Amino acid sequence: MPRGGPDWLQAFTAEERPDLWEAVQHGDAFRDLWPEYNHHGNDTPLYFGALFPRHAAYQALFVDRRSGAVVARGRTIPFRWDGSLADLPPGIDALGRRAVEEAGPATALSALAAEIDRRYQGSGLSALVIATMAALARHHGLDVLVAPVRPNRKDRYPLTPIERYAAWRRPDGLPADPWMRVHARLGGRILRPEPRSLHIAAPVEEWQAWTQVGFPEDGHYVFPGGLAPLAVSAGRGDYWEPNVWMLHAVT
Numbered sequence: 001m002p003r004g005g006p007d008w009l010q011a012f013t014a015e016e017r018p019d020l021w022e023a024v025q026h027g028d029a030f031r032d033l034w035p036e037y038n039h040h041g042n043d044t045p046l047y048f049g050a051l052f053p054r055h056a057a058y059q060a061l062f063v064d065r066r067s068g069a070v071v072a073r074g075r076t077i078p079f080r081w082d083g084s085l086a087d088l089p090p091g092i093d094a095l096g097r098r099a100v101e102e103a104g105p106a107t108a109l110s111a112l113a114a115e116i117d118r119r120y121q122g123s124g125l126s127a128l129v130i131a132t133m134a135a136l137a138r139h140h141g142l143d144v145l146v147a148p149v150r151p152n153r154k155d156r157y158p159l160t161p162i163e164r165y166a167a168w169r170r171p172d173g174l175p176a177d178p179w180m181r182v183h184a185r186l187g188g189r190i191l192r193p194e195p196r197s198l199h200i201a202a203p204v205e206e207w208q209a210w211t212q213v214g215f216p217e218d219g220h221y222v223f224p225g226g227l228a229p230l231a232v233s234a235g236r237g238d239y240w241e242p243n244v245w246m247l248h249a250v251t
Contacts, residue, residue: 012061038225
């Protein structure tokens with residue numbers, strides 16, 4: 001795979017080091033980076049489950065030479081896209097279904113997750129992971145890298161529509177959201193906010209266990225870590241997580 005980064009860091013694809021990929025998967029090394037509810041998407045097993053071994057050459061692993069530990073991971077999936085907004089899938093679930101279910105050669109690469117060990121956050125690894133995803137797209141002859149970005153401060157504003165949140169800017173013109181800002185500094189530009197990107201629907205009892213919040217009656221609730229309200233009705237909780245599509249050129 002394309003190489004880069006500090007001297008203490010090694011980068012591999014899951015194709016090059018399947019042993020590392022399996023060790024990370026079995027050890028749930030990055031599980032606690034995500035709110036518990038995020039591990040229970042209705043469609044996510046379909047496309048995250050297709051990454052290895054089918055798309056092992058598109059999965060990046062970053063190892064600290066000093067300890068031998070995997071300290072970051074970039075998960076991506078190739079898919080067919082004609083480059084128009086009309087053909088852009090309406091969110092990460094729709095992207096994942098297209099990548100897995102539709103035949104034909106891929107033309108683009110989509111980021112799915114950039115994960116950094118908490119002890120290494122703030123060291124510039126997140127930008128390196130995104131840059132490596134773009135390099136993988138280029139290496140495999142794909143036209144672009146797109147990312148269904150999960151804004152990492154949106155949970156502070158769960159009632160604000162993603163369309164408004166994605167438009168917030170700092171005085172220097174960069175996005176107010178830190179994770180969107182990382183993408184922007186690497187040349188990423190917003191294609192479209194996506195209010196219904198990742199779907200999680202489950203019995204209320206499961207939502208209560210995941211969030212440690214009670215939902216005593218039907219209605220709409222904000223909850224810790226949620227980017228949008230949870231709709232509770234007839235004993236079930238229905239949640240659509242918003243994302244923001246961002247585009248990176250790879251040439």
